[in-house]
Amino acid sequence: xxxxxxxxxxxxxxxxxxxxxxxxxxxxxxxxxxxxxxxxxxxxxxxxxxxxxxxxxxxxxxxxxxxxxxxxxxxxxxxxxxxxxxxxxxxxxxxxxxxxxxxxxxxxxxxxxxxxxxxxxxxxxxxxxxxxxxxxxxxxxxxxxxxxxxxxxxxxxxxxxxxxxxxxxxxxxxxxxxxxxxxxxxxxxxxxxxxxxx
Amino acid sequence: xxxxxxxxxxxxxxxxxxxxxxxxxxxxxxxxxxxxxxxxxxxxxxxxxxxxxxxxxxxxxxxxxxxxxxxxxxxxxxxxxxxxxxxxxxxxxxxxxxxxxxxxxxxxxxxxxxxxxxxxxxxxxxxxxxxxxxxxxxxxxxxxxxxxxxxxxxxxxxxxxxxxxxxxxxxxxxxxxxxxxxxxxxxxxxxxxxxxxx
Numbered sequence: 254x255x256x257x258x259x260x261x262x263x264x265x266x267x268x269x270x271x272x273x274x275x276x277x278x279x280x281x282x283x284x285x286x287x288x289x290x291x292x293x294x295x296x297x298x299x300x301x302x303x304x305x306x307x308x309x310x311x312x313x314x315x316x317x318x319x320x321x322x323x324x325x326x327x328x329x330x331x332x333x334x335x336x337x338x339x340x341x342x343x344x345x346x347x348x349x350x351x352x353x354x355x356x357x358x359x360x361x362x363x364x365x366x367x368x369x370x371x372x373x374x375x376x377x378x379x380x381x382x383x384x385x386x387x388x389x390x391x392x393x394x395x396x397x398x399x400x401x402x403x404x405x406x407x408x409x410x411x412x413x414x415x416x417x418x419x420x421x422x423x424x425x426x427x428x429x430x431x432x433x434x435x436x437x438x439x440x441x442x443x444x445x446x447x448x449x450x451x
Numbered sequence: 452x453x454x455x456x457x458x459x460x461x462x463x464x465x466x467x468x469x470x471x472x473x474x475x476x477x478x479x480x481x482x483x484x485x486x487x488x489x490x491x492x493x494x495x496x497x498x499x500x501x502x503x504x505x506x507x508x509x510x511x512x513x514x515x516x517x518x519x520x521x522x523x524x525x526x527x528x529x530x531x532x533x534x535x536x537x538x539x540x541x542x543x544x545x546x547x548x549x550x551x552x553x554x555x556x557x558x559x560x561x562x563x564x565x566x567x568x569x570x571x572x573x574x575x576x577x578x579x580x581x582x583x584x585x586x587x588x589x590x591x592x593x594x595x596x597x598x599x600x601x602x603x604x605x606x607x608x609x610x611x612x613x614x615x616x617x618x619x620x621x622x623x624x625x626x627x628x629x630x631x632x633x634x635x636x637x638x639x640x641x642x643x644x645x646x647x648x649x
Binding site for chain 2: 357361364365368369378382386406407408410411413414415417418419421422423425426428438439441442443446447
């Protein structure tokens with residue numbers, strides 16, 4: 254399901270307009286930056302966003318899924334990414350990922366909590382990681398169907414790790430983000446040769 | 452400088468035996484697990500390890516470098532890793548990295564602090580990341596000298612990112628650590644084809 258469809262479904266289920274839903278996520282993100290994950294309460298979110306706690310629980314069941322949904326809402330959508338070639342798709346992906354601004358304060362609030370809290374880790378995986386894995390798998394499936402990539406090449410298993418890993422590793426190694434130019438150079442030097450048929 | 456040489460030099464400068472230095476690092480790591488980075492004080496380390504604060508400051512200048520040295524002490528040493536082939540070196544590296552136990556409690560205490568504290572981030576880079584980058588660069592230089600790898604291949608720039616990235620990405624994507632078997636499969640499928648001369 255695309256991000257837009259997911260938002261539309263969310264709005265229908267809660268009878269919240271997309272605008273209201275966006276305001277609610279903004280309240281959640283502001284509270285995360287101010288207080289961190291552990292101190293964030295559903296009461297505070299309800300007060301800040303002028304919603305009822307019942308609405309929050311009906312839609313998101315609890316804090317982990319509400320926080321995950323708010324983080325997802327900030328992300329650049331990766332749907333409708335189908336240029337007709339694997340290189341085109343990956344360069345388009347690089348552009349979207351490389352231009353996305355990291356909300357460092359929110360990530361600092363959530364990341365340590367995710368290490369300790371299994372419900373939060375699962376909600377983040379479901380809202381943030383699984384949809385991106387699905388996008389990458391669909392991209393690779395199309396490349397195989399077009400004959401660009403071999404089916405079952407040993408590198409396929411590592412495709413998501415190659416895309417995710419460099420985003421995290423570059424700041425650790427070089428003190429700077431993996432921007433779009435860097436990502437495209439990396440994809441051409443490493444990822445495409447590993448995936449494309451010789 | 453090898454880890455052993457660095458330890459010997461550290462011991463000489465402080466007139467601490469390696470055993471005393473090890474006890475001191477254990478005290479630092481215990482305090483990090485108990486209290487986190489921000490609450491750790493040089494006074495507490497001095498008391499717990501029965502050393503003088505003067506010794507701690509003379510040797511490590513302050514908390515960031517002391518904590519970085521304690522974390523480094525826990526790591527598997529990556530020196531003397533020269534098997535005669537790039538594949539041999541990388542598989543040996545996979546064995547050492549894949550078998551290293553992660554001290555999750557210590558990492559949880561230090562990682563969020565490193566995001567906020569530039570001195571700590573720099574000390575961790577110097578103690579943990581730069582030595583591993585040097586090991587990888589030496590490994591690649593030997594492979595180029597032996598004619599196994601081309602000089603200046605475009606993938607070389609990304610060699611450390613490929614090694615580091617998968618260690619962080621696999622737990623995020625698959626909920627499990629990159630063990631030695633997994634790392635060897637990854638190295639053979641992606642990293643060695645990118646580095647070795649065709």
